[in-house]
Amino acid sequence: MLKYILQRVALALAVAVVLSFVTFLLLNFATDPAYAIAGEDAEPEVVEQIRKTYGFDRPVLVRYAEWAGGVLRGDFGESYYWNKPVAELVADRAPVTLLLAVMSLSVTVVIALPLGIVAALNPNSALDRMALGIAVSAQAVPNFWLGLIMIILFAVQWRLLPVSGDATLMHFVLPSIVLGASSVPAVMRLTRTGMLDVMESDYIRTARAKGFRGAALVRRHALRNALLPVISVLAVQLGAKFSGSVITETIFAINGLGRLALESILGSDIPTVQILIFLFAIVFVAMNLLADILNAALDPRLRIA
Amino acid sequence: MKAYTCLAATAATLAVMAAGTAEAGAADDTMRVAFAEEILNLDYNYTTKREYIILSDLIDEGLFDYDPDSNEYIPSVATGYTYLDPTTIEVTLRDGVTFHDGSALTAEDVAYTYNFVISEPSEAQAKGTISRWLKEVEVIDAGTVRFHMLEEYPLAVRDMANRVQLRKAGTYDADQAAMATSHVGLGPYRVVSFEPGKEVVLQAYDGYFADSPKQPVAIGNIVIRNIPDLGTQQAELMSGGIDWMFKMSRDVAEAMGASPTVDHVVSTDLRIGFLILDAFGHTDAEGPLTNVTVRRAMNHAINRPEIAEFLMGGGAQPVYAACHPAQFGCDQSVARYEYDPEKARALMAEAGYADGFPLELWSYRDKPIAEAVVANLSDIGIDVSLRHVKLASLNEARANRDIEAYFGTWGSGGTPDSAAILRVHFNDTSDRNMSNNPEVTELVLAAEVTTDQAERKRLYSEALSIIADQAYWVPMVSYAQNFLVNAELDFPVYADGLPRLYRASWK
Numbered sequence: 001m002l003k004y005i006l007q008r009v010a011l012a013l014a015v016a017v018v019l020s021f022v023t024f025l026l027l028n029f030a031t032d033p034a035y036a037i038a039g040e041d042a043e044p045e046v047v048e049q050i051r052k053t054y055g056f057d058r059p060v061l062v063r064y065a066e067w068a069g070g071v072l073r074g075d076f077g078e079s080y081y082w083n084k085p086v087a088e089l090v091a092d093r094a095p096v097t098l099l100l101a102v103m104s105l106s107v108t109v110v111i112a113l114p115l116g117i118v119a120a121l122n123p124n125s126a127l128d129r130m131a132l133g134i135a136v137s138a139q140a141v142p143n144f145w146l147g148l149i150m151i152i153l154f155a156v157q158w159r160l161l162p163v164s165g166d167a168t169l170m171h172f173v174l175p176s177i178v179l180g181a182s183s184v185p186a187v188m189r190l191t192r193t194g195m196l197d198v199m200e201s202d203y204i205r206t207a208r209a210k211g212f213r214g215a216a217l218v219r220r221h222a223l224r225n226a227l228l229p230v231i232s233v234l235a236v237q238l239g240a241k242f243s244g245s246v247i248t249e250t251i252f253a254i255n256g257l258g259r260l261a262l263e264s265i266l267g268s269d270i271p272t273v274q275i276l277i278f279l280f281a282i283v284f285v286a287m288n289l290l291a292d293i294l295n296a297a298l299d300p301r302l303r304i305a
Numbered sequence: 306m307k308a309y310t311c312l313a314a315t316a317a318t319l320a321v322m323a324a325g326t327a328e329a330g331a332a333d334d335t336m337r338v339a340f341a342e343e344i345l346n347l348d349y350n351y352t353t354k355r356e357y358i359i360l361s362d363l364i365d366e367g368l369f370d371y372d373p374d375s376n377e378y379i380p381s382v383a384t385g386y387t388y389l390d391p392t393t394i395e396v397t398l399r400d401g402v403t404f405h406d407g408s409a410l411t412a413e414d415v416a417y418t419y420n421f422v423i424s425e426p427s428e429a430q431a432k433g434t435i436s437r438w439l440k441e442v443e444v445i446d447a448g449t450v451r452f453h454m455l456e457e458y459p460l461a462v463r464d465m466a467n468r469v470q471l472r473k474a475g476t477y478d479a480d481q482a483a484m485a486t487s488h489v490g491l492g493p494y495r496v497v498s499f500e501p502g503k504e505v506v507l508q509a510y511d512g513y514f515a516d517s518p519k520q521p522v523a524i525g526n527i528v529i530r531n532i533p534d535l536g537t538q539q540a541e542l543m544s545g546g547i548d549w550m551f552k553m554s555r556d557v558a559e560a561m562g563a564s565p566t567v568d569h570v571v572s573t574d575l576r577i578g579f580l581i582l583d584a585f586g587h588t589d590a591e592g593p594l595t596n597v598t599v600r601r602a603m604n605h606a607i608n609r610p611e612i613a614e615f616l617m618g619g620g621a622q623p624v625y626a627a628c629h630p631a632q633f634g635c636d637q638s639v640a641r642y643e644y645d646p647e648k649a650r651a652l653m654a655e656a657g658y659a660d661g662f663p664l665e666l667w668s669y670r671d672k673p674i675a676e677a678v679v680a681n682l683s684d685i686g687i688d689v690s691l692r693h694v695k696l697a698s699l700n701e702a703r704a705n706r707d708i709e710a711y712f713g714t715w716g717s718g719g720t721p722d723s724a725a726i727l728r729v730h731f732n733d734t735s736d737r738n739m740s741n742n743p744e745v746t747e748l749v750l751a752a753e754v755t756t757d758q759a760e761r762k763r764l765y766s767e768a769l770s771i772i773a774d775q776a777y778w779v780p781m782v783s784y785a786q787n788f789l790v791n792a793e794l795d796f797p798v799y800a801d802g803l804p805r806l807y808r809a810s811w812k
Contacts, residue, residue, distance in 0.1 A: 033697075035696070036697045044732075046434065151537065152540065159544060163537060164532055
């Protein structure tokens, strides 16, 4: 198991290094960061001053080598855009995104699992159709649209929740629902499929013969096996939410890593983009690894294999 | 029944908690302002961009101030200036001006600020502008400093008003970023707290000098929030979360302004929109844009009045010279190419392009205007493909001389002088100069090394006449600024379009 984990970690690092190099080249070739920092009406003298200040007039490969050397020494560099150490910037923002990711995943679980179970226990019924309808709708609605509609209803019309910001837990309610809704279809369908398979298996028939019925049957016998693939998906979704909340964080003015990534890309803030891509790649692989470990813990057959 | 009780309790809890969130308005004498652009640095000497100008206006002072009503630079921290000779300006300072920490402003502070900005180690973005003309600032006595210039420069007082904000002596010695997050300025508001990219909280400074042209300052507190999405800003305005926002399109502003709780306020702006054509032939030495008749045809093809009225609105006007009509030296008697598609088509035929030609038009903002231009040019047979990109991409392509025509805009940093737009577009070192006529460059630069205003006017007039005769540009329209404000707020606007938040007051 340890060897497997080490292999996966090495793979994640390799992916992150390749990504960082490609990102560095693309950002430098696609745009001149000096213009992005200076803004629309900056005079050429000002742009030139910025270019000298940040060393953009030196060859790209030299700058990449310097950056990579710094990372190996634990120095992640200084953000051009924010004028502060990138490590500090990421450390400030990560807890906000982590909170949003966990809350939105909770929303997904709270909606998708019961819907999937109800749909599976009543196949081809009105309930099943309704659950599928909800799932399809959630999949079809774009994040930005749902976000604005939720703001209009809950913040402007009824004034129940704040429009934007991240000062209190209340500020996270709407964005969590918006971000969580996008994962509902995948998790709900997987739960439904898993439950349908399990409910037709021999051991469930045996359990029924032993007198188990209803919630007890589902909770004690069916759910544990039906949720195995769901757990993998949830772990991957957590990774996706950690790195993929750009639109939601922007709409709700949440100062997390997603908004930081967007601002850094728009501002050609190469050191910050580099570290974020590195971090997102690591988180993604780590979440996949976590899914495997959780599956092994839940299913003794996988441990033996 | 139990379920309904739970639901009702949850709703009540949510309502109570939401009520705890900030409500904008006169009740707490706090004006809440939204910027889409992040505020990352409080020190304007190290920044550019309009949002930083707005913030700096609140927390900083330069030596002079610009009066948009009289179009002149008026005393502020300085009480006046005298040219001792064409390259030496003596500035007298006002007594009783104090920094936000209570310490008095001295002549040493003024000299230190300028001398540091132009010094070798300085990384100030103001350096690019100031080091062009300033050699040194000398302290004469407690209330007088002397500016020694490298050459005559008519915009020196403009730079003293707009570009350099005064700092205490020694501020940057240990750390050039000293004022980036912990600000001590001279302005009407002091910084109470600052979270980069999130929020700046300001409070009226009770020691602010009474004779400032910014007085009277009416509102006690200002909170600037960074809200990147304009839709979210609108929702905040409707729900009372903010009192002021800007940079939205005209149609959105008009729709929002119909609400009884929101006022739509419009001002003119010094920004103008124009097409710059590759008249020199950087992209194609024999291309159609090197033909002056084609360029004149393109000028006649653009329906400026309708673009100004229907797409811009709010006092926007057609523009025919390569500058804003309100700027010093912007001669309006230059050749005018009125909207006349028939004449444009005739000129195209005369130039040998009766069947038109393919043209790639670049743009980076105001897509509806760029699309109107495409329609106008297509109308005279030009096969235009619009390439709408990010500003940084356009800048890159232009630097590489890959652009044959682009829709550009220029705000002149709010400077009411043609120098602020002509130098950057017709200097021979600028890639924005796509006509590369040395005569125009010479005239434009000559107007920046004399303080004789009549001579400057003559030089600009001559340069602008050549630009118009040769149709190097297609000047189009002046801009308007749309603001949305809480209906309880009185927010005056000015001809240069710069929002002066310190002028706001509660009705």
